[in-house]
Amino acid sequence: MKFCVLALDYDGTIARDGVLSPDVKRAIAEARAHGIVVLIVTGRVLSDLRRVAGGLDFVDGVVAENGAIVAFPNGQTRVVGQPPPQLFLDELRRRGVVFTSGQCVVEADAAAAPAILATIRDLQLPLAILFNRGRLMVLPQSISKGTGLRSALHTLRLSRHNAIAIGDAENDHDLLAQCELAVAVGWGSTMLQAEADEVVNGDGLSAVAAYIRRAIARTRLPVGRVGRHPLAVGTEHDGRPVTPDVTGANVLIVGESQSGKSWITGLLCEQMILQDYSVCVIDPEGDYGGLESLPGVVVLGAAEQPPELADVARAIRHFDQSVVVDLSRVHLHEKIEYLKALLPMLASVRRTTGLPHRIVVDEAHYFLQEPYIEQLLDFELGAYTIVTYRPSDLHPDVRDAIDVVVAKRLSGSHEVETLLHVVKNVKLEAEGRSILDRLPVDEAVVATKWVEGRLRRFRLLPRLTPHVRHREKYFDFHVVGGQEFVFTENGRASGFHAASLGQFAALLEDHSAESLSEHARRADFSRWIANVFHDHRLASDVRKVEQQYRLSHLGDVRQAIAALIREQYG
Numbered sequence: 001m002k003f004c005v006l007a008l009d010y011d012g013t014i015a016r017d018g019v020l021s022p023d024v025k026r027a028i029a030e031a032r033a034h035g036i037v038v039l040i041v042t043g044r045v046l047s048d049l050r051r052v053a054g055g056l057d058f059v060d061g062v063v064a065e066n067g068a069i070v071a072f073p074n075g076q077t078r079v080v081g082q083p084p085p086q087l088f089l090d091e092l093r094r095r096g097v098v099f100t101s102g103q104c105v106v107e108a109d110a111a112a113a114p115a116i117l118a119t120i121r122d123l124q125l126p127l128a129i130l131f132n133r134g135r136l137m138v139l140p141q142s143i144s145k146g147t148g149l150r151s152a153l154h155t156l157r158l159s160r161h162n163a164i165a166i167g168d169a170e171n172d173h174d175l176l177a178q179c180e181l182a183v184a185v186g187w188g189s190t191m192l193q194a195e196a197d198e199v200v201n202g203d204g205l206s207a208v209a210a211y212i213r214r215a216i217a218r219t220r221l222p223v224g225r226v227g228r229h230p231l232a233v234g235t236e237h238d239g240r241p242v243t244p245d246v247t248g249a250n251v252l253i254v255g256e257s258q259s260g261k262s263w264i265t266g267l268l269c270e271q272m273i274l275q276d277y278s279v280c281v282i283d284p285e286g287d288y289g290g291l292e293s294l295p296g297v298v299v300l301g302a303a304e305q306p307p308e309l310a311d312v313a314r315a316i317r318h319f320d321q322s323v324v325v326d327l328s329r330v331h332l333h334e335k336i337e338y339l340k341a342l343l344p345m346l347a348s349v350r351r352t353t354g355l356p357h358r359i360v361v362d363e364a365h366y367f368l369q370e371p372y373i374e375q376l377l378d379f380e381l382g383a384y385t386i387v388t389y390r391p392s393d394l395h396p397d398v399r400d401a402i403d404v405v406v407a408k409r410l411s412g413s414h415e416v417e418t419l420l421h422v423v424k425n426v427k428l429e430a431e432g433r434s435i436l437d438r439l440p441v442d443e444a445v446v447a448t449k450w451v452e453g454r455l456r457r458f459r460l461l462p463r464l465t466p467h468v469r470h471r472e473k474y475f476d477f478h479v480v481g482g483q484e485f486v487f488t489e490n491g492r493a494s495g496f497h498a499a500s501l502g503q504f505a506a507l508l509e510d511h512s513a514e515s516l517s518e519h520a521r522r523a524d525f526s527r528w529i530a531n532v533f534h535d536h537r538l539a540s541d542v543r544k545v546e547q548q549y550r551l552s553h554l555g556d557v558r559q560a561i562a563a564l565i566r567e568q569y570g
Helices: 022-033 046-053 086-094 110-123 145-156 170-178 190-195 205-217 261-274 289-293 309-316 332-353 396-400 413-422 426-436 501-510 514-522 524-533 536-550 558-569
Strands: 005-008 037-041 061-064 069-071 077-079 099-101 106-109 127-132 135-140 163-167 181-185 198-200 251-254 279-283 297-301 322-326 358-361 384-388 404-407 443-448 456-460 485-489 492-498
Touching: 005 022, 005 205, 022 037, 022 205, 037 145, 046 061, 061 145, 069 145, 086 099, 086 106, 086 110, 106 110, 110 127, 110 135, 127 170, 145 163, 145 170, 163 170, 163 205, 170 181, 170 190, 181 190, 181 205, 198 205, 251 261, 251 413, 261 279, 261 289, 261 358, 261 384, 261 456, 279 332, 289 297, 289 322, 297 309, 309 322, 309 332, 332 358, 396 413, 404 413, 485 514, 485 524, 492 501, 501 558, 514 524, 514 536, 524 536, 536 558
Parallel strands: 005 037, 005 163, 037 061, 163 181, 181 198, 251 384, 251 404, 279 322, 279 358, 297 322, 358 384
Antiparallel strands: 061 069, 069 077, 099 106, 106 135, 127 135, 404 443, 443 456, 485 492
C-alpha cells in the first residue's frame, strides 16, 4: 500500500503537557510537502487544541473530542456525534461530579467513573465511558477516534488502507485498528503496544519525528502484523481457517481451464472489497461481472470496444469504488494492445494516489510475457493478482515477483515444475504432483515463497456474489497463428481452417459428413479443443460423440458437436 495519510494522536504522542514538539511539527511539514495528508486525532475539545497547539493550519484536518468533531483548515466543522443530554449534565452536577464538556464529549477525573456510570445506568442513556490515563471521557456509544477518522477520510476522498496511525493511550485502540499500519509509542500503554504493528522506541517525542521521516522515505507502507487484515478463503481438513496474508503481496492464481481459477480469484476480490480495499479487475472473458452486486463495484466495457482509459482512470480514483474492466467482447489482439496502455496507466495512478489497492490480471499469459514487462507493471508497489493456466508463459520477472501462490488442479508436468520453481521449494515436487493432479473443483492449495513445509490444502468457502461464466467465452475468441483447426480431405488440406470455436461450428455444418469422417475417427476435434482451448469438459463431451461415430452408433457428427459448442458458449 502506498503511504498517503498520517493520523496522529496529540497528547503523549506528539505533544507533552499540551506543547507540540517542534521537531514533530517540522516532520509533519516534510510529510505534507511529499503529498501526505496529516490529521490530528485527539480527545481534546477543538478550542482547547487551538489554544495549546498555537493554530491548526500545520495539518490538513483535525478529529477532536475523541471522534465527535471533524474540522478542516478552511473553517468547516462537522459534528459527527450528538450533544450530551442536558438531563445527564444536570444529574452529574446534582451528584457533585466535577466535569467539563465540549460539543459532544464530557470529561472528568477517572476516579469519578463509578458515579458517572451509575448516572448513565439510572437514566438509561446510550453513552459510553472511555479512559485516557487519569482522565475519562463520556461519548455516544457509536463515537470513537476510529469513526471520526473514517468520517474525515471520507470527506477528503482518502482510504484508511493508505494510512499510518500513531497513538499512545487507551482511547487510541480504535484509531490504530482503522488504519493499515498501527503504530504505538514505547512510552505509552503496554496494551496498545501489544496490539500495534510497530512500536516507536526512543527518547520521547523526537523518536516520533524520526519515525515520520523514515515513513516518508519509503514508497509503500511496511507490511503490518500477519492476520490483521485476514482474507478468509477456506478451511483445512481439520476445520482450521485458511487466511493467506496477501496485503501488499503479489499473488499467482493458477490452474487448468474449468478448475475454478476465476472462482477463487473472485472470492479473494470479494473479501478485499468487503474490507474497503479498492480493486481493479482486468476481465478478458467476462467472469467477474457478478462482483457488481457488491457495494461500490462498477463494470466498464462489455462492448465491442474496450472502455476509454480516461473513464477507467476516473473510476479507480475513488477510494470506495472497485472496477471490473470487461473485455470479453474484444478481439484478442485488441486486448493485448489495450493492456499495453491500461496497465501502465493503472500503475501511474496507483503511484500517485495509492489506488487501486490491488490490480487483478486474468488470462495473464497473453499479456505478461513481453520483454518490456517493467513498463507494464509497477514491481515496487506490487499488490498484483496474476491469474493463468500457463505460468510458464509469464515473463521470468513476473514469476520472480510472486510472493504467494494459490493453485487449483494442474496436471501438466512443465507447468507444475514452473509453479514449484515460483515458490522456491523443489522439495515439494513429489507432493505437489500428487496433490495438484487430483484436486477437486472445490479445493485449492496455497504456498508462500521461500517458506519450507507442506502445501496447505483447503476447501473453498462459498462465494457471496454469483460466479459469471461468460457464455461467449472463446466462441468468437481467435487463437494465435498456427493453432487454427485445419480441415483435411484424404490427408490433404481442404483450404478451410477455423481460428475460433464460432468459425469451427459454422464450418462443421458446411462440410459433408463424409469429409469429416477422418477427423472424427482420429479424435481430431476433441484433441484440438483440449490442447488449444483447454476446455476439458467440452473436449470430453466431443470425445464421446467421436467415439459414438467410431462405433457406428452415430452417422453424422456435425450437428452433435456444433450443438455442444453452442450450448456452452453460443
